[in-house]
Amino acid sequence: MSNINSYEEKNAILPGVLYLVATPIGNLADLSERAIKTLSEVDFIAAEDTRNTAFLLSRIGVKKQLVSYYEHNKYERGGVICERLQSGESCALVTDAGTPAISDPGEDLVKLCIERGITVTSVPGACAAVNALILSGMFTSRFAFEGFLSANRAERKRRLEEVKNEQRTLIFYEAPHKLKQTLKDMHEIFGANRKIALCRELTKLNEEIMRTDLEGAVAYYSEHEPRGEYVLIIEKISEIELEASAFYAEMSVKEHVDHYMSQGLSKKDAMKAVARDRGVSKSEIYNELL
Numbered sequence: 001m002s003n004i005n006s007y008e009e010k011n012a013i014l015p016g017v018l019y020l021v022a023t024p025i026g027n028l029a030d031l032s033e034r035a036i037k038t039l040s041e042v043d044f045i046a047a048e049d050t051r052n053t054a055f056l057l058s059r060i061g062v063k064k065q066l067v068s069y070y071e072h073n074k075y076e077r078g079g080v081i082c083e084r085l086q087s088g089e090s091c092a093l094v095t096d097a098g099t100p101a102i103s104d105p106g107e108d109l110v111k112l113c114i115e116r117g118i119t120v121t122s123v124p125g126a127c128a129a130v131n132a133l134i135l136s137g138m139f140t141s142r143f144a145f146e147g148f149l150s151a152n153r154a155e156r157k158r159r160l161e162e163v164k165n166e167q168r169t170l171i172f173y174e175a176p177h178k179l180k181q182t183l184k185d186m187h188e189i190f191g192a193n194r195k196i197a198l199c200r201e202l203t204k205l206n207e208e209i210m211r212t213d214l215e216g217a218v219a220y221y222s223e224h225e226p227r228g229e230y231v232l233i234i235e236k237i238s239e240i241e242l243e244a245s246a247f248y249a250e251m252s253v254k255e256h257v258d259h260y261m262s263q264g265l266s267k268k269d270a271m272k273a274v275a276r277d278r279g280v281s282k283s284e285i286y287n288e289l290l
């Protein structure tokens with residue numbers, strides 16, 4: 001266990017610590033005071049795209065050693081970063097935009113540091129997924145983050161099937177060149193009426209939230225070219241659809257009871273299970289069977 005706040009100054013940069021520093025997803029003013037302090041004071045910065053980060057640093061007047069850490073060098077470079085941390089240097093990890101370790105290689109560096117007993121802490125800020133969710137107008141108390149879907153169509157459709165009956169709001173990241181096909185696949189699997197919020201260019205000048213259903217989204221993008229970065233928020237399955245998709249949807253109450261009895265339940269327990277599935281009282285099931 002590590003306690004990051006056991007020093008006098010809460011925001012002091014400590015030796016041997018990895019700082020996960022969130023950077024803006026489009027609006028430079030979202031870079032926090034603490035993020036600036038951390039980027040200025042660490043010994044070095046590991047960056048997913050050193051050119052992007054160099055630009056960010058020049059805007060805030062910080063000069064610092066940058067080490068590239070991205071998908072294709074993460075295994076070799078992760079070890080080197082850990083060695084430097086273990087020798088007492090402090091490091092800030094910044095990814096392309098937003099919160100490190102959300103749909104980017106930061107996740108692997110965090111795991112590696114934890115395995116090696118290195119303290120990891122966060123300097124929070126923007127995250128596209130959370131901003132899209134709160135702007136969607138959908139149910140936010142329970143949600144599931146699905147990140148990017150596979151570029152492989154069969155794999156993508158398999159994943160969509162898997163979450164079709166999800167009872168939490170779904171969050172997907174999507175690249176503009178894949179958006180049209182993804183919307184078509186979602187339309188096919190989730191159905192035309194499922195609500196969607198397409199959250200585009202968040203925090204930028206041309207931020208746009210389109211709240212519609214999958215039918216409307218497919219129709220719109222058959223006439224418009226997708227531009228910019230997108231987060232897709234999909235409404236959870238409705239109670240009516242969920243009920244219709246249940247395995248017993250096509251069964252009579254008697255067939256439903258027989259189904260459980262064929263699995264070895266007594267008649268009494270089978271009736272109890274049916275009542276629970278259908279959300280009705282046991283006496284209703286009993287009356288139905290008379």
Ligand code: SAM
Nearest residue numbers: 025098099102127128173174201202229230231
């Ligand atoms: N770590 C980042 C975060 O905290 O959100 C996400 C990194 S992921 C590689 C990049 C994806 O995030 C984009 O393809 C897009 O789906 C989403 N994204 C990033 N910035 C966005 C923005 N300003 N508006 C909408 N989506 C954005």
